[in-house]
Amino acid sequence: MLDASRATEAILQVSVDGQATRDDIVRLAPGSNRISVSQTLASEGFHRISARVGGPAAVESNANVAEGFVVVKPAPRVLIIEERKDESLPVQAAVRDAGLRLDVHNPDQLPGQPQLESYAAVVVVNVSATSFTLDQQKTLRAYVEANGHGLVVVGGTTSYGLGSYADSVLEEALPVTSVVPPGRDDARLALLLIVDNSQSMSRKSDGVSSIEMARQAAILASRSLDVRDVIGVLAFNHHFQWLVPMGVIGQIGRELVESKIGQLEPEGGTDIFAAVSEGAAAMLATQADLRHIVLFTDGQSRPGDYDPLLGRLRAKKIGLSTIGLGPEADTQLLSSLAKLGEGRYYFTERTPELPRIMTREIAISKRSAQVEGQIQPQLVSSSPILRGIAPSDIPSLAGYVATTPRDEAQVVLATEDGRPLLSQWHFGLGRSVSWTSDGDRSWAAALARWPQAGRLWEQSIRWAMGRPVQRDFQVNVTVSGHRADVTLERARDGRFADLERPAAAVVDPAGRSATAPLRQVAPGRYSASVIGDVPGIYQLTVTGQPDSAGATRSETSGFVIQADPESAAFGPDEHVLRRIASETGGRLLTTPASAFRAEGRPRGEHLEPIWQVLVLGGLVLFVVDVGARRMGWW
Numbered sequence: 353m354l355d356a357s358r359a360t361e362a363i364l365q366v367s368v369d370g371q372a373t374r375d376d377i378v379r380l381a382p383g384s385n386r387i388s389v390s391q392t393l394a395s396e397g398f399h400r401i402s403a404r405v406g407g408p409a410a411v412e413s414n415a416n417v418a419e420g421f422v423v424v425k426p427a428p429r430v431l432i433i434e435e436r437k438d439e440s441l442p443v444q445a446a447v448r449d450a451g452l453r454l455d456v457h458n459p460d461q462l463p464g465q466p467q468l469e470s471y472a473a474v475v476v477v478n479v480s481a482t483s484f485t486l487d488q489q490k491t492l493r494a495y496v497e498a499n500g501h502g503l504v505v506v507g508g509t510t511s512y513g514l515g516s517y518a519d520s521v522l523e524e525a526l527p528v529t530s531v532v533p534p535g536r537d538d539a540r541l542a543l544l545l546i547v548d549n550s551q552s553m554s555r556k557s558d559g560v561s562s563i564e565m566a567r568q569a570a571i572l573a574s575r576s577l578d579v580r581d582v583i584g585v586l587a588f589n590h591h592f593q594w595l596v597p598m599g600v601i602g603q604i605g606r607e608l609v610e611s612k613i614g615q616l617e618p619e620g621g622t623d624i625f626a627a628v629s630e631g632a633a634a635m636l637a638t639q640a641d642l643r644h645i646v647l648f649t650d651g652q653s654r655p656g657d658y659d660p661l662l663g664r665l666r667a668k669k670i671g672l673s674t675i676g677l678g679p680e681a682d683t684q685l686l687s688s689l690a691k692l693g694e695g696r697y698y699f700t701e702r703t704p705e706l707p708r709i710m711t712r713e714i715a716i717s718k719r720s721a722q723v724e725g726q727i728q729p730q731l732v733s734s735s736p737i738l739r740g741i742a743p744s745d746i747p748s749l750a751g752y753v754a755t756t757p758r759d760e761a762q763v764v765l766a767t768e769d770g771r772p773l774l775s776q777w778h779f780g781l782g783r784s785v786s787w788t789s790d791g792d793r794s795w796a797a798a799l800a801r802w803p804q805a806g807r808l809w810e811q812s813i814r815w816a817m818g819r820p821v822q823r824d825f826q827v828n829v830t831v832s833g834h835r836a837d838v839t840l841e842r843a844r845d846g847r848f849a850d851l852e853r854p855a856a857a858v859v860d861p862a863g864r865s866a867t868a869p870l871r872q873v874a875p876g877r878y879s880a881s882v883i884g885d886v887p888g889i890y891q892l893t894v895t896g897q898p899d900s901a902g903a904t905r906s907e908t909s910g911f912v913i914q915a916d917p918e919s920a921a922f923g924p925d926e927h928v929l930r931r932i933a934s935e936t937g938g939r940l941l942t943t944p945a946s947a948f949r950a951e952g953r954p955r956g957e958h959l960e961p962i963w964q965v966l967v968l969g970g971l972v973l974f975v976v977d978v979g980a981r982r983m984g985w986w
Contacts, residue, residue, distance in 0.1 A: 354387055354405060356380040365404045366391065396424045398908050400889045419889050421910040425820050428472035429453040430813060433462060433479055435510065435691040440477040442792045442800045443506065446809035447475075459483040460687070468495050472817040477791055478508025480515035480696045481522050483687070489521035496525045497780030500823035502816025508790035509671070509694050512753040513721030516696055516712060527761030527777035528786045532721050532754040541718055542582035542640035544598065545570050546631050547616060548649035550589040552680060554618040555650070558704055562650050562677050563618045569648070569710040570613045576714045577601055582640050585613055588627035589620030598638050624649060624685070625656025628672075632661055635670055643668070644717040647689070648675035648706070652682045662692040671695040673713055677706065724751035724795075729765040729773050737764060737776065737785070737811045746808075747798035749773070752789040776815065781823055783816045824849075827894045827907040834885060836911045840870055840878040840894055848876030852897040856880055861888030870894070887915035 354362070359381055366374045366389055378387055393399055398421060405416045430447050434440040434456065447454045455471075457463075459479055468474070468491065481489065496503045503525055505511065513530035517523045523530060547570060553563040574583055579602035585595040595612040596604065628647065635643055645665075665672060672693025674686040678701055690697035696716065698709045727750070731743035743765065757763050757772045765774035775786045792800030799805050824843040829836055838856050842849040854870045870878035884890055889912050896905040926940065933940045 354380055354385045356382055356385060358382050363406045364389070365406065367402045368393065369400055393422065393424050396426060398423055398891045398910060419912050421889050421891070421912070423908050427451055427453050428817055428820060429455065429470055430473050430475060431471045432456045432475045432477060433459055434477045435459060435479050435483055439793065440475070440791060442805060443475055443477060443809050446806040447813065449806050450810040459488070462488050462491065465491050465494065469499065471501065472820070473502035473504060473813050475504045475506065475813060477506045478511050480510040481517045481520040482696045482698055484522060486521065493521055493525045496782035496784055500781030500818065502782060502813065502818060503784040504812055504816050505784070505786050506791050507753045507788040508793065509722070510696060512755055512788060514716055514753055516716060525779050525784050526786050527775040527784060528755035528757050528772055528788065530721065531756045539641040539718070540580050540582070541577060542598065542635065542638045542643045543573065543577060543714070543717060544584040544586065544631050544635050544645045545573060546586045546588065546627050546645060546647040548589070548622060548651060549587045549616050549618055550620055550622045550651055551618050552622070552651045555678060557678070557702055560704055563616055565704065565706040566648060567613055567616050569706045571610050572707050573710050573714050574601065574606060574609045574613070576711065582638055583609060584634060586627060586631050587616055588623060590623050592627040592630050598634050622649065622651040622653045624653035625658065628658070629661060632665055636664065636668060642717065643670040645670065645672045646675065646713055647672065648677060650677035650681050652680065653685065658689060658692060662689070666694055671717070673697070675706070675709060721754045722751065723754050726750070727752060727767050730768060732763045732766045735762065735764040735776060735815070737774065737808070737815050739811060741804050741807060745804065747802050749789045749795050749799065750797070751795035755786070755788055783818055785812045785816045787812070822905065822907060825896060825905045825907055827909050829892065829909055829911045831911050831913070834883055834913055836882045836884060836890070838870065838880050838882060838892065838894065842876050842878060842896065850875060852878070854878050854894055854896045856882070857893045857895065858882055859891040860884065860886050861890065862886060884913035887913050
């Protein structure tokens with residue numbers, strides 16, 4: 353901010369670490385002028401920055417020089433989690449263009465808590481909640497809530513309500529929930545159940561065999577459908593058999609469907625590929641608004657060429673979900689099939705859980721949360737995520753997953769009927785962002801081609817990751833005159849770190865070093881005061897006590913001591929004057945004339961009521977007069 357008494361031109365010189373980096377001519381208007389200067393620093397570490405204003409009209413003064421510092425840290429690391437290869441390419445491109453370091457993993461490769469700490473943000477791209485274990489979901493929640501990092505969740509056909517997010521641990525960290533009002537109850541669903549009836553399905557868990565649970569789950573699924581819906585039941589072992597060919601429930605009859613399902617008996621081996629191929633062909637020939645396949649098995653199977661088969665299903669928006677039963681199930685194959693089929697993968701060793709899993713899967717298959725059409729994002733509230741982006745320029749979307757914002761969340765972009773598209777909120781010590789459309793596969797294809805798409809993704813991630821500080825080792829500096837008060841907020845494993853011996857190393861403008869110990873003043877809080885007797889920029893490095901492994905934590909900061917604080921300001925400090933006037937019941941007088949007249953009366957005039965004195969004097973004289981008359985004094 354530059355202040356000028358009149359319109360003029362000036363020369364703005366900027367230096368970094370004593371080396372001049374730019375020399376610009378700026379035009380100043382009377383009063384305050386905000387001048388933005390962009391400077392790129394190639395090296396990491398502490399850098400001293402100074403700016404000087406000169407020119408014909410400038411008066412040599414400390415007011416013409418400003419000093420500061422900046423600490424350049426290593427580029428943050430971002431972890432992207434995707435289920436299907438290259439599904440996150442637009443987000444990856446934005447991260448790399450922003451100069452951030454990037455790793456891309458599958459859900460099963462999510463690092464543990466210690467390794468996850470090296471990432472400033474995690475981006476989850478169209479990943480089903482069932483693809484994470486419960487421990488992994490808890491790790492992600494703690495990563496945001498307790499450790500203060502960022503989480504960005506990008507939608508798609510296996511996310512939010514379509515990806516079993518409802519009531520999950522992962523959903524707790526998000527600014528939206530998967531609860532939505534009925535939106536597509538009129539859509540007709542075609543459901544194909546591919547059920548393993550090999551000999552291994554006779555194994556029992558909790559006294560109930562897998563085949564019994566499979567029968568119950570299939571019957572429960574048929575009862576969950578409307579009479580207009582289409583159902584098919586395909587049993588398989590070493591060969592396949594249609595128990596219920598694809599047909600409308602109202603025409604087949606529920607009793608017949610349940611009777612056929614009840615005929616399932618375990619026998620033979622397991623050939624998954626042949627059954628999936630047969631089921632896919634039947635589903636491709638079936639007409640319905642929504643089409644979905646559910647495969648459950650407890651065994652292993654020979655390999656098959658699944659990629660082209662499932663590619664045809666994806667092209668027709670036919671989903672495939674898989675359920676693994678028991679320890680012998682080929683979890684790797686079933687997980688892969690669910691990813692390629694854009695469905696969900698479940699695993700349980702307790703067969704009585706199968707009906708509950710099936711109920712959830714049928715509810716998701718009905719996809720009341722999936723909304724498609726031409727959706728134009730609408731601005732709801734301003735956000736740093738949209739800095740430099742005109743909301744009206746954002747391309748329309750072809751679909752999204754309907755969600756409900758939490759009360760504390762901030763919805764940034766929404767649909768025309770108010771459903772959130774882009775939302776943000778603070779969760780514990782961290783932040784999370786929700787984008788309820790996809791990245792580019794079908795719904796956001798136009799967005800992926802938009803020149804500003806990279807900025808939208810970058811700024812979403814940067815907002816989520818917050819300031820580049822160590823949440824459990826935070827240093828703050830407050831300057832008052834020639835004294836700098838240094839405070840360290842220290843924690844270990846989410847708890848206050850007490851009885852430690854941190855120290856602050858200070859380097860003054862002349863390059864001289866000194867060390868000051870920090871003493872504990874509160875739980876997890878340490879402080880020290882540093883006197884800066886030389887004006888200029890001071891570098892400060894606070895180092896903590898080594899841990900049990902010998903590793904130490906440190907944070908670099910700094911502070912500036914002004915040579916003459918009063919001459920560094922141009923004109924009166926109106927902020928301080930207003931505060932004084934407010935706290936003393938007065939007001940700030942901004943013009944010379946107002947100093948001589950206040951509230952419409954000449955300065956110095958003051959009214960003081962004296963009628964009480966006159967009344968009291970009159971009473972005293974009355975009493976004296978009555979007494980004198982009675983005594984005969986007059």
